[in-house]
Amino acid sequence: MLFFYGCGEENAPEMAAVPEQADDIFTDREWSVIRRLSPLPEIPPNPTNRVADNPEAARLGQMFFFDTRFSKDGTVACATCHSPFHGFADVEATSLGAGRGTRNAPTLLNAAYNQWQFWDGRTDTLWSQALAALEGEVEQAGTRLQYAHLIRQHYAADYETVFGELPDLADTARFPTDGKPGDLAFDRMSEVDQHAVNTVFANIGKAIEAYERLLISRNAPFDRFVAGDTAAISSEAKRGLKTFIGKGVCILCHDTPTFTDDEFHNLGVPQGTLPEDTGRYAGISLLLSDPFNGGGVYSDDTAVATRVLNFLEPIPRHQGEFKTPTLRNVALTAPYFHTGEFATLESVIEFNNVGGTGGNFVGQRERTLEPLKLSEQEKADLVEFLETLTGESPPAHLLTKPNLP
Template identity: 35%
Template sequence: MRAEPSASSRAIWLLLAAFYFCVVLSNRSNAAETEFTDWTPRELALIQSLSLSQLRPPPPSPSNRYADNPSAASLGRAIFNDARFSANGKVSCATCHRQDYGFTDDLPRGLGIGVANRRTMPIVAMAYQKWFFWDGRADSLWSQTLGPLENPVEHGIDRHQVQQLVSLHYAEPYRQVFKGDPTSQPVNQVFANTGKALAAHVRTLMPQTTRFDYYADTLPGQTNGTDILTKSEKPGLRLFVGQAKCVNCHNGPMLTNGEFHHSGTPANGEPDPGRGAAFDALEATEFWFFGKWSDADPDVNSDHIRFLDRDTHKYAGTFKTPSLRSVADRPPYMHNGTFTSLAQVLNNYRTVSGSPLADEIFHGGLSDRDLIDLEAFLGTLSSNSNQIHN
């Protein structure tokens, strides 16, 4: 007669059986998560083109000879964080461009001395852009940094006050960088140089690698990808590069083409002409590409100005395409901050798709499930979502 197993033996077998079934169920769950149709060669090429690993070093800034000068960047960083450069002594560049919020803020419209008429733009990777502000009214990063200083609802000071503040608090580092005395140089020269130092700092602000980037970089040679993205995020990525045509405007490693488009955003007050009213402002300042204080050679570096499309009717109501990197972390959205969630943005795109105010949006045929998947994918573009999901 066969002996019955002891109580301790039965306990061991029960534990082993339980472990076996947990492993099987876990593997089935993971298999379901990672099950996905193979990417086509076109999709694969587009996905890989969006990876941060494809981002090249920043191009030179021809109108700012100090753009990549570390000492200029150090001076610019100090001024960027200095609230003394404001009428009330409480507003610095960092007040609206918060490092803890993707170098923007959480308000529908920027708040400095007063309330601005547009949302604060994120400034990460501005070194790769050629037009600045929502309407592109500045043609260089250093020119852009000067606008808020003299804007009455942002910093609320003028260039004379900038010269005084630089002379009082930053005279020595200014001399080291610009080889001149801020107390005796012309006020416009000191003002322009301050902008160039600020731009040198902003050029150092770069994005971080995200879960999407890890996924894109694992794809070469693989058929079904990996389990880095979930079963909702992968279809969202497919929509992004395919049917929804998001990649038409949000392309390259920074997920923006840096151009201007109709987005069908509700006016939420007075209509905003956007890019359509920016061309006069572009040349109304001394601090533009062809101005006295530019370091550029206009015969060599000026193609983006020389061949500028100035069709004000075509660009009426258009706004610059923002980068989608870390987009899920920085609501509200659009140039006027009218949407508080990405779900609202995507639903509006579906509603206005194909209308005269959104002729470059192709979300009309997307289902509710598609919008959920798209939003899920957008979440993978944030560096704080780097934990691999299973």
């Protein structure tokens, strides 16, 4: 419809125009591959979270995201490691929260597209991922009982608007002020009361997910290029794109509009001084035993999630596999790989180019990964290309700490 707006051809908006191919270096076959990478579609619905797209829930989730009271000692929030001013990732190789972690913090921009969360995919929704961070020993290290009381004291009205009535937590003999499964205080509670606390905990995660679903970054120079603006990226970047889909074989795994196949691969990234890490292998068992997974009682729709979970098995092939990360906004989120040991995009590309560097990692490096024999020019062009994947920032009001009650 937009296409017919105005009278002359020169008035037709660029987005609606057929891509201009005059000055470009791509064959029709290459274009058919490139069009698989752009534009970024709408985020998929998440039926396991009934408030996933509820604006009130998102407003609440933004408060939780920045509120350091959601931690054992009151000093750590999600934003501590996922800085809005560093592409919602961490400048540090491995993050410092309640403790020092052993993996690099990924970006949250466009995380709503991920089928799996964490490098090992040990959660299958954003809401259950948030719960793992809230109680994780090296992240926020608090407990669900602590958080439920925090909701009662500071967020009761807003919570009830979105989720309905809070359980009556005032009786601390029934609902101790601190504890999670494995702690006597929690384990001694009746099953009904445990379920009530778990429900509040799950809802905290669901509000955070509603906020994270707004952290979408689209319309990168690369997208404008694919939409027909031939000047949106440099000729170096165009050559880099050609290498990306051709000789570099990056497209094997980074092959969708989010630049990830949502799969797990063993690239043989060395652990260095970090502890041994089996990645997806352990991740599958953790996911299947997680009471907050998409197939569990706290999920608002178990049908699809259960079908997917039924396919998963912790077989040895998954040893040392890690999730293919998105490459959108990758220029903003150094350092790289699950270890955070690679400081620059150049170093990541060199690692791929030589076909892995050996060193200590679990399992077998994927056999298809041969040395690429890229020239210096081709490597530099690839970096130029990756830099065209930086999209527009989400709206400013989502980047700052709101007033907390």
